[in-house]
Every structure is written in C-alpha cells, then in structure tokens.
Amino acid sequence: MAAVAAAAAAAAASSTRRSLKEDLTCAICCDLFREPVMLSCMHHFCKSCISRYCRGARTPVTCPQCRREFSPMQFQTNYLVAAMVEKVRASTSDAYVKKLENQLRETLERQHVRKEDISSSIRKDKDKMNTIKRVGTDLQARVKGEFRALHRILQDEETCLLEQLRREQEEELQKAQCHLEASELAVRELESNIQLLQQAQVTLTEFPQLRPCAQVEAASDFNTNAFSNKYLAPLQYITWRRMFKSLKPGPSPLTFDVDTAHPSIYVSRDKMIAVECEVITPHKSHSKRFLQCVNILAAQSFQSGRHYWEVEVGCSPKWDLGVASEAVNRHARIKLSPESGYWTLRLRNGNEYWAGTQPWTRLQLGSPLQRIGVYLDCDERRVSFYDADEMSLLYTFCSGPRGKVFPFFSPCISDSRHKPQLIRLLHYPPVALSN
Known part of the structure; x- marks a missing residue:
C-alpha cells in the first residue's frame, strides 16, 4: 500500500513539473524562456525570439499565439516569470536531479530505519507486556499456593482443636449423663420402698421386703476453669509456634562448624x-x-x-x-x-x-x-x-x-x-x- 501511494505521489509530482515546464516554454523556440517578455495580450516569449519574429513579420505585427496586434517596441520584461524559469531550469538539470535523487533516497532510507527501530521497540514492548503477564500469572499462582498451604495448616490446626474440644465435651457430658441416670434409678427404687413402707404402716402385719437401693456417689463439681483453660490460651501464638514444623522452607537450625x-x-x-x-x-x-x-x-x-x-x-x-x-x-x-x-x-x-x-x-x-x-x-x-x-x-x-x-x-x-x-x-x- 505504501509503495503504491509513493508511486502515485511521484507520478503526480512528475505531471505537475511537466505542466509547469510547458507553461514556461516559449512558443517560438519551444524551449524554456530566456529573458521572458510579456506582450500586451499577456502571452510570453523569449526577448530574442519575439524580436526576430517582429523583424521578419509584416506590419501590423500580431501575436504568434492569439494574432492580436501589438507594438514591437512595447515589450515588457516579466521578472517573476524569469525567476520561475531559472528555478525550473535549475531543477531539471542533471546535477540537480541526481542530488535530489540522492537526498530523497537517503531520507527514505532514514525513514525506513527509523520505522524499523520504532517497530522493533513496539515488538519489544509487546514482548515485555506478555512477559510481565506471564511472570505475573506464575507469581500469582505461587503466592496462592503458598497461602493455600498456610490456610491448610491453620485449617488442620482448627479442625484438630475443635475435635479435641468436642471429644472432651462429650466425655464430660457422658459422665454427667451416667451419674444422672444412676441417681434417677436410685430415686425410683427409693420411691418404691417408701410406698411399701407406707402400706405396711396402715396394715401393721409384717415388715415389707424392700428393694436394694443402688449406692450413688456424690457427683464431683464441673471444673469450668480446668475445662476451659486450654481453649482460652493464646491460641494464635501457640498455633504460630506449631506452624514452624510445617513451613516449607522453615527456619533452618544452623550451628557453627x-x-x-x-x-x-x-x-x-x-x-x-x-x-x-x-x-x-x-x-x-x-x-x-x-x-x-x-x-x-x-x-x-x-x-x-x-x-x-x-x-x-x-x-x-x-x-x-x-x-x-x-x-x-x-x-x-x-x-x-x-x-x-x-x-x-x-x-x-x-x-x-x-x-x-x-x-x-x-x-x-x-x-x-x-x-x-x-x-x-x-x-x-x-x-x-x-x-x-x-x-x-x-x-x-x-x-x-x-x-x-x-x-x-x-x-x-x-x-x-x-x-x-x-x-x-x-x-x-x-x-x-x-x-
């Protein structure tokens, strides 16, 4: 696309140069103006060309292009056109063209080099961004893995401690339940004996056969402090100390040799x-x-x-x-x-x-x-x-x-x-x- 656009621009510039050269060409000698003069009809000719034309022409003298009469002694030198002619003549010389070609080629090469440098920088930036994303993703996975391990350690410690608390609570509840059931059984047996004794008091015939009553020892008081102390301890610090055996790497216990x-x-x-x-x-x-x-x-x-x-x-x-x-x-x-x-x-x-x-x-x-x-x-x-x-x-x-x-x-x-x-x-x- 860039090559096509460059070719089109070059063709347009060449066409413009041809058109300008044609506008600055004498209609008599068919060459670029030399000391251009302007007639009253606004047409331009070389001063020497129009002078020769006037000497050989019959009177009245007419413009070679539009045939409008003009006075041979009324030539007007057009210095602006003369300057333009000199510029066109200089720009169409072989040395100028060669110099211009070299300048264009060198400038084009510099532009290509600069474009390649910037394109290389763009590729490096994209590669850098991809590397940052890849490394960032890997590091995120590693950080998550490290903290998953810590979470797992803490979760295991929590599960173990809660399980221990559950077992001890169950044991205490079981002890209390057993004492409660034994006490209730003893009460029922005592109530039965009391009923038999009350009936015997009414009849006064014989002493009733009493049921043997189970001996129930006095229940020990539940020591809330003893049960709670281990769970009211500085659990975070204790867990932190225990974590050292699971850390990877954990602090190495060095000694000097x-x-x-x-x-x-x-x-x-x-x-x-x-x-x-x-x-x-x-x-x-x-x-x-x-x-x-x-x-x-x-x-x-x-x-x-x-x-x-x-x-x-x-x-x-x-x-x-x-x-x-x-x-x-x-x-x-x-x-x-x-x-x-x-x-x-x-x-x-x-x-x-x-x-x-x-x-x-x-x-x-x-x-x-x-x-x-x-x-x-x-x-x-x-x-x-x-x-x-x-x-x-x-x-x-x-x-x-x-x-x-x-x-x-x-x-x-x-x-x-x-x-x-x-x-x-x-x-x-x-x-x-x-x-």
Missing part, C-alpha cells in the same frame, strides 16, 4: 555464637579450616530445595555473611565474589552496606540492620537477603551457586576503637507446645 573457624574466631559451647578475638584459639589442625581470612562456615550444607535462616549481627561495624561453595580456597586470601564461590552481603564502616558483586553494589538502607535473613533456593539458583525485622528484600543474586554450599560468616577483624561483636545464629525450633 568449629573445624572451619579461623584461629581468631571463638565459638560458643552451643555452637551458635561466633566472635573474633585477639587471642588465638587453639583449634586443632584441620583441612577445612580458614587460615588467612577470619571466616567460618555452618556445619549444615545444602544442595537442593529451599532453605532460610536468620543471623543476628547486633551493632558490629563490619561483617560478611551469605553462602559459600564447598570448594572455596580456605588457605588463601580471596575476594568475596560469585566468581570465587561466595554470594554475600557485607557491612563496612558501620553504615555502608554492600552486595558482594564485582564491582560491589552499594545498598541504600533506611536504618541499620540488626538481624539478617538469608534465603537460598538451590533449584532456582537464587540467594536473597532480607531485613529479618521487617522481611524487606535487601538484594538477590539471580545466578547463584551450583552443587553443595554452606552458610558463610565472617565477623571480620576488629580494631581498637570497637569492641568485638557477636554473630549469633537464631533458632526457631518447631517445639510442640504442651496443652
């Missing part, structure tokens, strides 16, 4: 606290130990599935933490980067937070971090860091590790201005609270 600790790191007896100290700790020699950098690994490793753990960093002015590949060099000083097998977050100078990329990526945070959450998705190869107090995302490595990895920590070397700070592993054990 003493065999990997640099000699400057002291590890607590329960292996949940690590701190850098000036006194060298007499660790036994081990091939897994870090010797050049003040690092330590967790005893637990992961190579599949999803895992989450939290670390308390307190007020320490500097630290590193994240995950490390099993094969990292533990005997040399190496930059912490994914290329070296480390995916980490770090703090320097008390307020400068960085993601351990190459080059480092500065993170702008509103407040200091006290607890860090680390989320490892081995299957998707993603390592994410969270402010564990608000569960706000800090940074994500999208090209994470392959194979076995260990949670990684470094309290760094403290200076004389700051007291060494603890790195503490936080545990949320799936404790089944007693009822």
Whole structure:
C-alpha cells in the first residue's frame, strides 16, 4: 500500500513539473524562456525570439499565439516569470536531479530505519507486556499456593482443636449423663420402698421386703476453669509456634562448624555464637579450616530445595555473611565474589552496606540492620537477603551457586576503637507446645 501511494505521489509530482515546464516554454523556440517578455495580450516569449519574429513579420505585427496586434517596441520584461524559469531550469538539470535523487533516497532510507527501530521497540514492548503477564500469572499462582498451604495448616490446626474440644465435651457430658441416670434409678427404687413402707404402716402385719437401693456417689463439681483453660490460651501464638514444623522452607537450625573457624574466631559451647578475638584459639589442625581470612562456615550444607535462616549481627561495624561453595580456597586470601564461590552481603564502616558483586553494589538502607535473613533456593539458583525485622528484600543474586554450599560468616577483624561483636545464629525450633 505504501509503495503504491509513493508511486502515485511521484507520478503526480512528475505531471505537475511537466505542466509547469510547458507553461514556461516559449512558443517560438519551444524551449524554456530566456529573458521572458510579456506582450500586451499577456502571452510570453523569449526577448530574442519575439524580436526576430517582429523583424521578419509584416506590419501590423500580431501575436504568434492569439494574432492580436501589438507594438514591437512595447515589450515588457516579466521578472517573476524569469525567476520561475531559472528555478525550473535549475531543477531539471542533471546535477540537480541526481542530488535530489540522492537526498530523497537517503531520507527514505532514514525513514525506513527509523520505522524499523520504532517497530522493533513496539515488538519489544509487546514482548515485555506478555512477559510481565506471564511472570505475573506464575507469581500469582505461587503466592496462592503458598497461602493455600498456610490456610491448610491453620485449617488442620482448627479442625484438630475443635475435635479435641468436642471429644472432651462429650466425655464430660457422658459422665454427667451416667451419674444422672444412676441417681434417677436410685430415686425410683427409693420411691418404691417408701410406698411399701407406707402400706405396711396402715396394715401393721409384717415388715415389707424392700428393694436394694443402688449406692450413688456424690457427683464431683464441673471444673469450668480446668475445662476451659486450654481453649482460652493464646491460641494464635501457640498455633504460630506449631506452624514452624510445617513451613516449607522453615527456619533452618544452623550451628557453627568449629573445624572451619579461623584461629581468631571463638565459638560458643552451643555452637551458635561466633566472635573474633585477639587471642588465638587453639583449634586443632584441620583441612577445612580458614587460615588467612577470619571466616567460618555452618556445619549444615545444602544442595537442593529451599532453605532460610536468620543471623543476628547486633551493632558490629563490619561483617560478611551469605553462602559459600564447598570448594572455596580456605588457605588463601580471596575476594568475596560469585566468581570465587561466595554470594554475600557485607557491612563496612558501620553504615555502608554492600552486595558482594564485582564491582560491589552499594545498598541504600533506611536504618541499620540488626538481624539478617538469608534465603537460598538451590533449584532456582537464587540467594536473597532480607531485613529479618521487617522481611524487606535487601538484594538477590539471580545466578547463584551450583552443587553443595554452606552458610558463610565472617565477623571480620576488629580494631581498637570497637569492641568485638557477636554473630549469633537464631533458632526457631518447631517445639510442640504442651496443652
């Protein structure tokens, strides 16, 4: 369609040029006017052409076109037509035509290129929109699935607790019903004996044979508090604590691996606290130990599935933490980067937070971090860091590790201005609270 329209426009322009050229052509020499003059009849001719015509013509002299008489000495030069002729002559020269063709071709090519660029941008925008819709749909399905699992856990807890309440209520009702029936039976037996005794009082013949009366013990009082206390407890908190055993991933209960600790790191007896100290700790020699950098690994490793753990960093002015590949060099000083097998977050100078990329990526945070959450998705190869107090995302490595990895920590070397700070592993054990 565009080609047809362009061809039609070119044909129309060519026709217009031909018509204009014909209007500016001398009827005597059949060429473009040269020094055009206008006769009294308004017809135009070249000055030289009309002069020759007048010299050879008989008197009276008439216009070569309309045969109207005119005075040979009354030529009027038409400067407007002369200017138009020069423009037409210039526009019809070979050099001009070639230049114009080049300009048109270059402009047309630029328009085609621009059109293709915009068309490419349109395709990218459409592809982006389709990607956003597809990713959004997948994420919606995942979010719904995660919350369906939580709803199912809560529903199961609710069903279990209501069933327990129903059974205990039924048991108490059954006890009361049995005592009620026994008491009513005893009353009926006593009423029968009373009737026999009353009849004997009237006749005074013999002592009546009384029916044996069942012994009914006094019913214990229903202890409302004992029955209700477990159901008046903080059910939401108890359920929240119980949910930990069903969360996927649930918080991983990490411990430090003493065999990997640099000699400057002291590890607590329960292996949940690590701190850098000036006194060298007499660790036994081990091939897994870090010797050049003040690092330590967790005893637990992961190579599949999803895992989450939290670390308390307190007020320490500097630290590193994240995950490390099993094969990292533990005997040399190496930059912490994914290329070296480390995916980490770090703090320097008390307020400068960085993601351990190459080059480092500065993170702008509103407040200091006290607890860090680390989320490892081995299957998707993603390592994410969270402010564990608000569960706000800090940074994500999208090209994470392959194979076995260990949670990684470094309290760094403290200076004389700051007291060494603890790195503490936080545990949320799936404790089944007693009822």
